[in-house]
Amino acid sequence: MSVSTPAMTPERAREIATDLDLRALPADFYANPYPVYAWLREHEPVRRMPDGSYFLTRYADIVAVYRDAQTFSSDKKVEFTPKYGAGSPLLAHHTTSLVFNDPPLHTRVRKLIMGALTRRAIADMEPGLITLVDGLLDALAAQGGGDLIEDFASAIPVEIIGNLLGVPHANRRPLRDWSLAILGALEPRLTPEQEALGNRSVSEFTTYLTTLVAERRQHPGDPEHDVLTRLIQGENRDSPEGLVAGEQLSETELLQNCVFILNAGHETTTNLIGNALVALQEWPQAKAQLLSKVKLSSQPGHGLEADLTVEIDEFLRFESSNQLSNRRAIKACQVGGVDLPEGTLLTLCIGAANRDPAQFAHPEQLDLARENNRHLAFGFGIHQCAGLSLARLEGRIAVGRFLQRFPDYVLSAAPTRGGRARFRGFLKAPFSIA
Template sequence: MTDDNSQALARESDQALARESDQALARDFEIGAVTKAFAEDPFPTYRALLEHAPVKRFADGSVMLSRYADLDRVYRDTKAFSSDKKVEFLPKFGDTPLYEHHTTSLVFNDPPLHTRVRKIMMGALTPRAIAAMEPGLIALVDGLLDKMADKGSVDLVEDFASAIPVEVIGNLFVMPHDERGPLRDWSLAILGALEPTLTQDQKDWGNRSVTEFKAYLADLAARRRANPGDPATDVLTRLIAGNEGEQLSDTELLQNCIFILNAGHETTTNLIGNALFELLEWPQEKARLDADPSMIDTAIDEFLRFQSPNQLGNRAAVEDVTFDGEAIAAGTRIHLCIGAANRDPRQYDRPDTLDLARKPNRHLAFAQGPHLCAGFSLARMEGRIAISRFFKRFPEYRLDGEARRTGRVRFRGFSTLPARVM
């Protein structure tokens, strides 16, 4: 046997072993029993699911979809796939503040509530309103960069990524600056309760946070009713006033305020933190952005695709449906694996490669269809300004300690990113 034949047989053997390993990874994966290793790096599992189990059935009867085309179909068809979580969340949360919040907020509802809240909210997030925020956002970012320059040793999450959306969303609600301190902890607790599995301590923290957040917002809303702001720029005033005769109940108002404040915080924090980390992991792409700062717009989309801030979504089948020849019965809970779909080789060339000039790049980081994230334009602007101005100011930044992820699987980001800026 020639050396060439031996090498070919060895390659075939290695490939067969890799296929068997991937098949086992896809077969054994359970969303209700995720490991620490998966939370750190879910992408090997995502690749295995895409190849071997794009319609993955779990022991609890739920199904996970991972292909881009399948998620796109679900997002666009609100008649066949429901966002309502009352049936799913009652066993998980019981009759608790977390249950009330997560079954009243915009994202986990179908029309007519979804339509009413979204219509009211979008009036304060018009392109003109978002453009008017840009000067203030630039001033905020530059102020944070000045403070970081003075310190030298910084945490890119605490000192930068998480500080930006807290201020931006606080400004949208015209929230006094000295009242914004608890926002991040409330957000982490409430959104953390959406993880596939929870400890009792996590449930207790989430319920306590909803209760405290709701009480604070009730007081803020009472003050705003007494002294209304400009509904064109003040989201709270707009939500209180309603739209075309449509008004929210007190519960709907408070719980959707919590949702907006949390959603605007988490996605942007993760976008900025993930991006600054990946630039260091991909020095060639960092050099490209350094040579051509105008790439920042395509870069933002690539950061969103490559490390989606929100990795998982959920729906329920309203009617019998079929995916890839697999029948899914009405009532089945469906997990939407956004992190996998955004690396689907059927949709993207070299999906596991960061390419800051990638075009087209129709990722699903902000969902799609009627549930397209209402604040996606604002999040993109925050990311663009934050990352471009940071990179211009500190092109030679480097990590200065252990980068730690949050350990969560639904929302992918870092809890700490120690760095040196210079």
């Protein structure tokens, strides 16, 4: 079947934009938010929201905020405490994880994670990743199709992160559901059902991790590849003098940042792969262009995946997996010519910045040959995604090898959007092999 993003008239985009409230978004915004973003960029790029926060849509303004970590904090305790409630599992998680903290905790955790995601370590993952992807493709071929998300895109990051943390295969089944529930609780509008599920998922996951951590302390893995072992042992694990105060994570910091590692690498990578394969159905010329490249590089051992970096970055720009980010002004400042008092909460609209015509030529077009693509899908500055190289590798291998095996795949039913403002992707995308 043919696929197309639902159109939105300029009048409707203006109507939504002028009454924008992230806690009460209409269905057509979730289906296609980009016309609303475009109206805001042109008319109210620093938009004051009903709750007193500000919504930023220009690339230059968002980069300026990302650059200035001295003025704009990532710490979310002020915002999350009333949202989740003191003592709740969701509050404990989201205020302890890497992404919602400033230095020094952010610096310590990021350094430990990056130490296990070196260029060599990621290169060592490639053969296993290819084996994983090819096994999934074999299963899809045997049944004549399946679901791009459930049977393919979502299975890849869960296995990769399971390997990074050393989660036994038999225990990986709940990981995806836990992640979806915990990240779902980050949406601007939180229903009681989402809150209850999110709290239960944090509790179940940390309970499981407590046992896993205890086992890993008894039987450490290779800290060059095992992120959990590296987090347990701390920065100076090889120092003959031993660790000094502050170089190891507390038990709470350790558990919550293991939860973060799953969340950060799971849904965003799932969305990257799923968004890319659905977008190619809507942009047949881009698909034909990519297929030509795939066919030229189809011989075994040719290294196809390394050739698709430009294309993967364009998919990330065009349909950013993570659409929204947040900061808090810790002192009075100015953004985009607007004076902001101390304590102002900011929503940085990555999806809008990545389609800003001031930064990208023909931004509404999927251009798989786009050069100098400085998209913000991985963030920017000190909080730039620690796993970006791994995400690119997963995207290259997944998309490239899928197209090698199924060049004529077609969607057999309309894909189902996830219905989220912060994370943009699909829950289902049934396809058949033509």
